[in-house]
Amino acid sequence: xxxxxxxxxxxxxxxxxxxxxxxxxxxxxxxxxxxxxxxxxxxxxxxxxxxxxxxxxxxxxxxxxxxxxxxxxxxxxxxxxxxxxxxxxxxxxxxxxxxxxxxxxxxxxxxxxxxxxxxxxxxxxxxxxxxxxxxxxxxxxxxxxxxxxxxxxxxxxxxxxxxxxxxxxxxxxxxxxxxxxxxxxxxxxxxxxxxxxxxxxxxxxxxxxxxxxxxxxxxxxxxxxxxxxxxxxxxxxxxxxxxxxxxxxxxxxxxxxxxxxxxxxxxxx
Amino acid sequence: xxxxxxxxxxxxxxxxxxxxxxxxxxxxxxxxxxxxxxxxxxxxxxxxxxxxxxxxxxxxxxxxxxxxxxxxxxxxxxxxxxxxxxxxxxxxxxxxxxxxxxxxxxxxxxxxxxxxxxxxxxxxxxxxxxxxxxxxxxxxxxxxxxxxxxxxxxxxxxxxxxxxxxxxxxxxxxxxxxxxxxxxxxxxxxxxxxxxxxxxxxxxxxxxxxxxxxxxxxxxxxxxxxxxxxxxxxxxxxxxxxxxxxxxxxxxxxxxxxxxxxxxxxxxx
Numbered sequence: 001x002x003x004x005x006x007x008x009x010x011x012x013x014x015x016x017x018x019x020x021x022x023x024x025x026x027x028x029x030x031x032x033x034x035x036x037x038x039x040x041x042x043x044x045x046x047x048x049x050x051x052x053x054x055x056x057x058x059x060x061x062x063x064x065x066x067x068x069x070x071x072x073x074x075x076x077x078x079x080x081x082x083x084x085x086x087x088x089x090x091x092x093x094x095x096x097x098x099x100x101x102x103x104x105x106x107x108x109x110x111x112x113x114x115x116x117x118x119x120x121x122x123x124x125x126x127x128x129x130x131x132x133x134x135x136x137x138x139x140x141x142x143x144x145x146x147x148x149x150x151x152x153x154x155x156x157x158x159x160x161x162x163x164x165x166x167x168x169x170x171x172x173x174x175x176x177x178x179x180x181x182x183x184x185x186x187x188x189x190x191x192x193x194x195x196x197x198x199x200x201x202x203x204x205x206x207x208x209x210x211x212x213x214x215x216x217x218x219x220x221x222x223x224x225x226x227x228x229x230x231x232x233x234x235x236x237x238x239x240x241x242x243x244x245x246x247x248x249x250x251x252x253x254x255x256x257x258x259x260x261x262x263x264x265x266x267x268x269x
Numbered sequence: 270x271x272x273x274x275x276x277x278x279x280x281x282x283x284x285x286x287x288x289x290x291x292x293x294x295x296x297x298x299x300x301x302x303x304x305x306x307x308x309x310x311x312x313x314x315x316x317x318x319x320x321x322x323x324x325x326x327x328x329x330x331x332x333x334x335x336x337x338x339x340x341x342x343x344x345x346x347x348x349x350x351x352x353x354x355x356x357x358x359x360x361x362x363x364x365x366x367x368x369x370x371x372x373x374x375x376x377x378x379x380x381x382x383x384x385x386x387x388x389x390x391x392x393x394x395x396x397x398x399x400x401x402x403x404x405x406x407x408x409x410x411x412x413x414x415x416x417x418x419x420x421x422x423x424x425x426x427x428x429x430x431x432x433x434x435x436x437x438x439x440x441x442x443x444x445x446x447x448x449x450x451x452x453x454x455x456x457x458x459x460x461x462x463x464x465x466x467x468x469x470x471x472x473x474x475x476x477x478x479x480x481x482x483x484x485x486x487x488x489x490x491x492x493x494x495x496x497x498x499x500x501x502x503x504x505x506x507x508x509x510x511x512x513x514x515x516x517x518x519x520x521x522x523x524x525x526x527x528x529x530x531x532x533x534x535x536x537x538x
Contacts, residue, residue, distance in 0.1 A: 022414060092419070148292050
């Protein structure tokens, strides 16, 4: 089911700038037992992203209402919200009066095996790099060719995620997830001021670390540093937290700290 | 008028990856007296871009046929061709079997004043940077948020183009054009292996320089180097060639070499 500007439709004018230029942003929200997980945080991030891209954000109350309407359809599902700059303007120049397009769509919950959570996943490094761009960094925008090309690098079904570096050889995140590692009893994740997506679960994990006085820092790191980590995990709004049990040839335990964060996250939903 | 996969339609399934991820590319072709300018070169570039993005390119004969059908509608117009990876796949992962979507649309020819060509335009430097990404550099893909943000930096109607730098402070191109300058009787333009769009007219200008044994090099340059140039101009498929008469506060002549290239280009159409 799809709602476009509040109406049940599934096609959009090709003149929409979301299609012409990827001129918009999106949110992917888990629906669990009919409940929209972290809905407020997603709507806040959407609003912040709209501000960064100079798109007038649709009313958050209206979005929440439409989201709830869709969430009633299925107990377990994924809700995607897309907001674009709408139609108009001349070339890249935005229209003088912007009327944003909003699209809410319901998707099946992916049937990931339960053991991804319990025993961890296998990951690899991707060749495709994240471009450095401070004006777009952190925003969940619709320009996702880097992720599409990175995800196209492997088809081995045993590998669940690819980790991406930026142009300065710094490991930033997964194609569809944020990345954390534990080293010497501290939690580390990459800063997202030059590339990457500021994930809702990533932010929650950092909050949980602070709440529990667990040392946490944002710092850049290399592939070698990551391979020398004690524990690794990735997060996103649909998977929650997956430990990484294997990266390239190296094996990692689903360690005690990863289990702690998994338990803290589960309790905070 | 819009043709989507050969049919007269103007709406597209929102599940199309062009809309979901900017997962596609485009061409913008001038129609002059019913003739599609540089059609072959545009179709070749489209095919090359599809190869880079791993999208099976629609048959070029079919595209040429549909383009001609639209070009018969109006003597002066702009034809836009968009090709996307179509529908399907799981998240960023592309579908096992890709059926590309092709969209051809006709747009009014922009009513630029004739003096832009004769007397030149005013340009500025933009704050928004081009992200460095070798896997996307040169391709006219649908991820155009950088250009949209750069174009949103000014609304002064006296300024026709904004010049963009990459993250290493190198001037690369305009928001909608490629950039050339003349210094000491030689033509210089930036390499496009880390960012930028490899324009059809840019390529033709380089060819014309070689044909006429005019010294031409691709090299990176700074804002200061550009401001110290003898002559400046920008190119794209719709404007052809526009001299820059003013960049920031600095004035430039519409010099003899710029006029030479303008004449050579006009004769080569």
